[in-house]
Amino acid sequence: MIRQAEVRDASSLAAVSIEVWVNTYLRDGVSPVFADYVLAEFTAQKFRNAIGDPDLSIWVSENRTGIDGFVTVCSTAAPALADCSPLEITTLYVQPRHQSGGRGSALLRRALDHCRRTGGENAWLTVEAQNLRAIDFYLRHGFTRIGSTDFVIADQSYENYVMQVDLQNPLS
Template identity: 50%
Template sequence: MIRPANLTDASSLAAVGLEVWLNTYIRNGVNAFFADYALKQFTAARFEEILSLTNQTILVSQNAAGIDGFIHLSLGSPAPVPACSDLEISTLYVQPRHQGGGAGGRLLEAGLQFCASTGRPDVWLAVNAENERATEFYLRKGFSKTGETRFQIGDQSYPNHVLRYDLV
């Protein structure tokens, strides 16, 4: 089931976010640099703050046991490349053991329906250039590469593809 997130989901969103981020990006052992970043980003308080903002929307995928994924949509988020609206898919995370079962596709479909309701002509996202599985997922779903940007953590940066999806 896909539904809008609410404040009582904040700790579950933090836990899913932390699990997916560590599983996706930390493959060779955890060091303090990445642990500090992840533990700062994926907190219940941070998700409570996001959920209280009117320009932020989070939809969750919920199974019988709980939340297994979410999509975070941001209005007023300028794209790092020209020719994109200010509507961003900030995050689409599905627990690793639920990937491949359709939860990501259902979340994306619901997210794109929300995006279409905003009247924006398109939506954009950034995906780690090394995350081929995610990039291929978005390209299969109709996104196109429109540029490059860098994701910054402290003094380190990582190449990201900017993908765009036409809503009209």
């Protein structure tokens, strides 16, 4: 079931975020820099604030036990590149054991439908350049790579692709 996030979901959203982020990006162990980032970034309080933010829309995928994924759209994002609209899909996370079951596609459809309803012509997101599974997922859903940007933590930077979708495209 896909539904709008509620304040009561904040701790579950934080837990899913930590699980997905660590599983996806920390391939060789957990350094203090990354541990500090994850524990500071993915908190229940930050999600409570996000759920109350009128510029953000969050939908969750919920199974019989609890939340197994979510997507967040920001309607006023600072464009990563000149061609980007203010509609950014800031997060699309699905627990690893629930991937490949259609949850990610359902969440993405919900996010893109929201973007269409706001009157946007396109939406964009960033994806880590080594996350080939996610890149392939977005390509299958009509996104194209339009450039790159860097994700910076401490003194390290990591290439992220900027991908964009035409909201009138039938693939999305």
